[in-house]
Amino acid sequence: xxxxxxGEFPRxxxxxxxxxxxxxxxxxxxxxxxxxxxxxxxxxxxxxxxQGQLQQLPAEISKRVNALKNLQVKHTELQVQFEKExxxxxxxxxAQHKPLYEKSATIISGEYEPTEEETKFGSDDExxxxxxxxxQPIKGIPSFWLTVxxxxxxxxxxxxxxxVPILEHLTNLVVEPFYGEQTGFRLHFFxxxxxxxxxxxxxxxxxxxxxxxEHALAFDGPSYDKAEGSAIxxxxxxxxxxxxxxKKQKKKGGKDAGKTRTITKTVKQPSFFQFFSPPxxxxxxxxxxxxEEYQMAQLMISSDFEIGDxxxxxxxxxxxxxxxxxxxxxxxxxYDGEEEDYDDExxxDGHSHGGHGGHGHSHGDDDDDDEEDDxxxxxxxxxGxxGxxGKGAAPPANPEC
Numbered sequence: 001x002x003x004x005x006x007g008e009f010p011r012x013x014x015x016x017x018x019x020x021x022x023x024x025x026x027x028x029x030x031x032x033x034x035x036x037x038x039x040x041x042x043x044x045x046x047x048x049x050x051q052g053q054l055q056q057l058p059a060e061i062s063k064r065v066n067a068l069k070n071l072q073v074k075h076t077e078l079q080v081q082f083e084k085e086x087x088x089x090x091x092x093x094x095a096q097h098k099p100l101y102e103k104s105a106t107i108i109s110g111e112y113e114p115t116e117e118e119t120k121f122g123s124d125d126e127x128x129x130x131x132x133x134x135x136q137p138i139k140g141i142p143s144f145w146l147t148v149x150x151x152x153x154x155x156x157x158x159x160x161x162x163x164v165p166i167l168e169h170l171t172n173l174v175v176e177p178f179y180g181e182q183t184g185f186r187l188h189f190f191x192x193x194x195x196x197x198x199x200x201x202x203x204x205x206x207x208x209x210x211x212x213x214e215h216a217l218a219f220d221g222p223s224y225d226k227a228e229g230s231a232i233x234x235x236x237x238x239x240x241x242x243x244x245x246x247k248k249q250k251k252k253g254g255k256d257a258g259k260t261r262t263i264t265k266t267v268k269q270p271s272f273f274q275f276f277s278p279p280x281x282x283x284x285x286x287x288x289x290x291x292e293e294y295q296m297a298q299l300m301i302s303s304d305f306e307i308g309d310x311x312x313x314x315x316x317x318x319x320x321x322x323x324x325x326x327x328x329x330x331x332x333x334x335y336d337g338e339e340e341d342y343d344d345e346x347x348x349d350g351h352s353h354g355g356h357g358g359h360g361h362s363h364g365d366d367d368d369d370d371e372e373d374d375x376x377x378x379x380x381x382x383x384g385x386x387g388x389x390g391k392g393a394a395p396p397a398n399p400e401c
Contacts, residue, residue: 070219079219080212087210091179097317105172105321109142142325145170148322149272153329154310162240163272170192175316182209183222185312196238202230202276206308224305229276240270278304 057065106112146167149155159167172190184207191200207225232241247263270272277299287294316331321327 028182031242069217076212076216076219083219083222084210085198087179087183090177094177097293101174101316107175108144109171144169144323145173145319148173148315148319151175151322151325152310154307155272155315158270158275158307160240160270160272160391166191166194166196166240167272169196172317173311175312177312181364183210184225185308187308187311196235196240198233199230199237202232204233204276204278204308206305224301227278227301227308228302229278232273232276241268241273242266243269243364269327277305294307 005149078161079246103112146164147166169191169325170189171192171240172188174188174190176186176188178184178186184205186206187204189202189204191202193195205228209225209229211223213221233240234241243266245267247265248260249263250260251257260391277278279297281297281301289295293354314327315322318327
């Protein structure tokens with residue numbers, strides 16, 4: 001179940017170098033016609049490509065296709081080598097980013113107070129609004145990482161109300177890539193001493209593979225191997241990942257018939273801290289890969305890895321922008337607001353053409369349309385806003401929801 005680091009599952013058909021033959025074949029007389037008619041061949045290929053029957057083409061054409069596949073395998077080998085060299089470049093620049101992350105952490109925690117020069121941002125022409133003065137001294141930036149996670153639409157979906165008091169104690173979030181024979185990354189969550197658990201650091205580790213299968217026809221990037229999470233030592237009565245359910249049972253027979261008893265049962269409940277108990281795919285010879293349980297486990301693992309990758313690639317590198325609400329998971333946000341710079345124009349036959357994101361054509365004498373145009377536009381998708389969760393593409397499912 002290899003997965004791409006920045007996407008969904010790879011195309012299975014491209015990961016195999018051989019490919020199975022379809023039970024159906026191309027009649028001999030048709031093969032002869034195809035050999036003599038390239039146009040018919042091209043048309044038939046378009047229809048057969050999705051059915052895996054290209055192997056049934058005339059022998060001489062099939063041999064040429066195999067030669068192209070051998071060249072494709074060499075392309076894949078080069079792509080694997082390219083990805084490995086990119087990894088070496090990433091390792092080089094990770095070392096240069098590290099002191100910047102460390103200084104950011106001291107500012108957030110209040111260990112370091114920026115100089116007047118360091119607090120200036122933007123051109124001299126920009127005038128900052130006068131910020132209100134606090135009645136009491138404030139150390140660092142309180143609730144920085146909680147706000148960051150709440151402002152990303154993916155991690156926000158993981159945070160329940162009972163998680164918030166714990167995440168108020170989150171003081172730093174550090175990404176630690178590791179390289180060598182085993183490649184991957186660790187996410188370090190640092191906490192101040194609190195009433196919920198004894199640890200001051202929780203770690204989530206993802207292991208990746210930069211190898212392609214033998215005779216692979218494509219390499220879509222490193223694949224996910226497995227994930228591990230820290231065990232959490234919850235203090236008595238403070239475990240937010242479970243809840244206690246009580247159920248009354250009535251005895252049906254015997255001398256105590258009619259009497260009731262209360263049964264208590266501990267069950268999992270949605271929580272951000274389920275993130276540290278990564279899902280596992282069922283293994284063994286008797287596993288049915290078509291079963292709903294197996295498919296659900298695959299979905300949960302894919303969702304878990306996507307969250308880890310978002311934290312590594314999007315959230316931590318741009319943490320201040322998530323804190324202020326300026327960051328978004330939507331690339332289209334680069335164009336947000338531009339439609340306001342354009343006025344509707346009418347062509348010669350009276351049709352009105354909206355700017356970017358318009359609603360198509362409208363006739364000037366349509367009263368209903370005019371009334372609708374007076375209504376305020378709906379909120380733009382994908383904008384997290386300050387404290388918002390955003391409305392971009394559907395976030396990965398919470399494994400425990």
